[in-house]
Amino acid sequence: xxxxxxxxxxxxxxxxxxxxxxxxxxxxxxxxxxxxxxxxxxxxxxxxxxxxxxxxxxxxxxxxxxxxxxxxxxxxxxxxxxxxxxxxxxxxxxxxxxxxxxxxxxxxxxxxxxxxxxxxxxxxxxxxxxxxxxxxxxxxxxxxxxxxxxxxxxxxxxxxxxx
Amino acid sequence: xxxxxxxxxxxxxxxxxxxxxxxxxxxxxxxxxxxxxxxxxxxxxxxxxxxxxxxxxxxxxxxxxxxxxxxxxxxxxxxxxxxxxxxxxxxxxxxxxxxxxxxxxxxxxxxxxxxxxxxxxxxxxxxxxxxxxxxxxxxxxxxxxxxxxxxxxxxxxxxxxxxxxxxxxxxxxxxxxxxxxxxxxxxxxxxxxxxxxxxxxxxxxxxxxxxxxxxxxxxxxxxxxxxxxxxxxxxxxxxxxxxxxxxxxxxxxxxxxxxxxxxxxxxxxxxxxxxxxxxxxxxxxxxxxxxxxxxxxxxxxxxxxxxxxxxxxxxxxxxxxxxxxxxxxxxxxxxxxxxxxxxxxxxxxxxxxxxxxxxxxxxxxxxxxxxxxxxxxxxxxxxxxxxxxxxxxxxxxxxxxxxxxxxxxxxxxxxxxxxxxxxxxxxxxxxxxxx
Numbered sequence: 001x002x003x004x005x006x007x008x009x010x011x012x013x014x015x016x017x018x019x020x021x022x023x024x025x026x027x028x029x030x031x032x033x034x035x036x037x038x039x040x041x042x043x044x045x046x047x048x049x050x051x052x053x054x055x056x057x058x059x060x061x062x063x064x065x066x067x068x069x070x071x072x073x074x075x076x077x078x079x080x081x082x083x084x085x086x087x088x089x090x091x092x093x094x095x096x097x098x099x100x101x102x103x104x105x106x107x108x109x110x111x112x113x114x115x116x117x118x119x120x121x122x123x124x125x126x127x128x129x130x131x132x133x134x135x136x137x138x139x140x141x142x143x144x145x146x147x148x149x150x151x152x153x154x155x156x157x158x159x160x161x162x163x
Numbered sequence: 164x165x166x167x168x169x170x171x172x173x174x175x176x177x178x179x180x181x182x183x184x185x186x187x188x189x190x191x192x193x194x195x196x197x198x199x200x201x202x203x204x205x206x207x208x209x210x211x212x213x214x215x216x217x218x219x220x221x222x223x224x225x226x227x228x229x230x231x232x233x234x235x236x237x238x239x240x241x242x243x244x245x246x247x248x249x250x251x252x253x254x255x256x257x258x259x260x261x262x263x264x265x266x267x268x269x270x271x272x273x274x275x276x277x278x279x280x281x282x283x284x285x286x287x288x289x290x291x292x293x294x295x296x297x298x299x300x301x302x303x304x305x306x307x308x309x310x311x312x313x314x315x316x317x318x319x320x321x322x323x324x325x326x327x328x329x330x331x332x333x334x335x336x337x338x339x340x341x342x343x344x345x346x347x348x349x350x351x352x353x354x355x356x357x358x359x360x361x362x363x364x365x366x367x368x369x370x371x372x373x374x375x376x377x378x379x380x381x382x383x384x385x386x387x388x389x390x391x392x393x394x395x396x397x398x399x400x401x402x403x404x405x406x407x408x409x410x411x412x413x414x415x416x417x418x419x420x421x422x423x424x425x426x427x428x429x430x431x432x433x434x435x436x437x438x439x440x441x442x443x444x445x446x447x448x449x450x451x452x453x454x455x456x457x458x459x460x461x462x463x464x465x466x467x468x469x470x471x472x473x474x475x476x477x478x479x480x481x482x483x484x485x486x487x488x489x490x491x492x493x494x495x496x497x498x499x500x501x502x503x504x505x506x507x508x509x510x511x512x513x514x515x516x517x518x519x520x521x522x523x524x525x526x527x528x529x530x531x532x533x534x535x536x537x538x539x540x541x542x543x544x545x546x547x548x549x550x551x552x553x554x555x556x557x558x559x560x561x562x563x564x565x566x567x568x569x570x571x572x573x574x575x576x577x578x579x580x581x582x583x584x585x586x587x588x589x590x591x592x593x594x595x596x597x598x
Contacts, residue, residue, distance in 0.1 A: 026439055056221065074445075080544060111210055
């Protein structure tokens with residue numbers, strides 16, 4: 001494993017760990033929702049701010065899983081047409097498509113930062129600031145960009161090897 | 164350039180990008196971003212991306228998606244698939260093609276606690292296909308049955324399909340989920356009729372049946388069926404009577420299944436991790452498709468295509484059922500190469516206003532749309548459920564699976580026709596809801 005290999009290994013490992021950290025939020029999300037319904041029905045005491053808390057938890061859950069979903073190729077794509085092309089054309093297309101994805105995700109990372117820094121609002125009941133959760137859009141997009149760079153490197157390497 | 168023309172170009176761009184193999188969500192974001200930049204300015208288009216992604220991923224009603232998906236994961240890991248199949252097998256094995264019928268009924272039962280269709284097909288395939296092989300069922304029948312049965316997960320609530328339709332069209336998700344119950348049962352019945360008539364016409368496809376079991380065993384096997392049935396009744400009953408929202412229902416359903424799996428000591432770390440990972444990757448995939456669609460719809464709305472198309476369609480001097488038939492054909496065509504959620508996300512911004520302007524009922528059309536998405540899960544060359552079943556039944560060639568699916572596919576269209584002729588079959592339950 002050369003230097004590239006080591007970097008790729010760490011990028012994928014970090015994105016996997018980030019995803020694991022985020023996905024555990026599903027447990028408090030489901031338990032708090034149930035507790036809220038039971039508390040409301042049995043004791044007339046709902047959990048204050050449950051909707052805000054759940055929204056923020058969903059935000060973290062989804063955004064931290066973004067790069068990992070790319071790693072396992074979980075974002076749906078149509079392979080029916082490209083899979084019939086000769087290998088060479090497939091490899092070139094893969095590079096083009098990854099570059100286009102990278103372009104839009106770099107914009108998202110940049111704008112996630114800009115839009116996040118402008119944010120000063122807090123949530124209605126618990127007064128939790130929105131800013132960190134908005135900035136997370138930028139962080140998630142950066143991690144996704146790293147994952148796309150990994151894809152780009154492997155597409156280029158495959159192209160060189162078969163040339 | 165005229166806004167409408169640029170809208171058309173943008174739509175073409177999406178289809179070009181996605182046929183090049185770019186992830187569909189990213190294609191829509193890119194085309195939407197370029198389109199908004201073109202119709203307004205780059206400065207106006209830039210923040211739209213980040214805002215839409217934030218608003219989609221922190222929108223409270225969408226919490227229902229990971230919860231519905233994880234319900235299926237917990238249900239599968241607590242062994243419900245096996246129990247359901249074992250129970251219905253004991254009751255139905257004496258009928259012609261009994262093991263196939265048991266598969267369909269068990270799929271319907273599992274669909275009642277699971278939100279995702281592919282998960283249903285995979286879970287049931289590993290249980291039912293070896294069993295049908297043991298009794299020399301034709302692979303065409305057994306693989307077709309499992310692939311078709313898996314689609315029930317998309318129609319019988321909890322169902323991700325209705326959640327996404329509700330999100331895109333701003334309809335009540337609760338009403339949509341309730342509306343799926345009767346058509347889901349109708350479709351299961353249609354599948355059973357397919358199996359019975361297939362075996363009657365050609366008895367060789369299901370040559371032997373296992374010996375009948377005693378009544379004592381039959382009732383003993385029914386006992387574990389109570390768990391998923393109770394959970395289904397609590398989750399759907401709660402939505403129906405307005406005790407809680409679909410999101411809260413997802414939370415309660417997931418918690419109950421989590422506790423069931425825990426109490427059976429079936430929930431070790433690897434199983435738990437797999438369930439959560441499945442939930443996270445499906446939710447990210449779905450929500451990014453929705454975010455991409457929202458960016459793209461912003462552009463389409465600027466181009467005025469949805470309004471122009473729907474006024475144009477309404478001005479046509481043809482029956483509205485003619486237009487409905489064309490829409491169904493479009494879905495059939497798109498279903499050949501797109502997956503269900505992408506198809507919904509790509510078409511709804513234009514098709515939904517048309518449906519409303521033609522005076523069709525939105526909840527009723529939701530059922531039709533979801534049924535067509537199910538058909539898309541089965542149509543060659545890109546039937547997602549077919550690939551899943553092919554992964555389980557490795558020795559069966561893809562062609563025979565597709566041939567085995569054909570009668571089931573036709574029965575989906577019979578059910579679509581039935582719901583068009585008798586719209587009340589889909590709408591009477593949601594119309595009786597308290598809110």
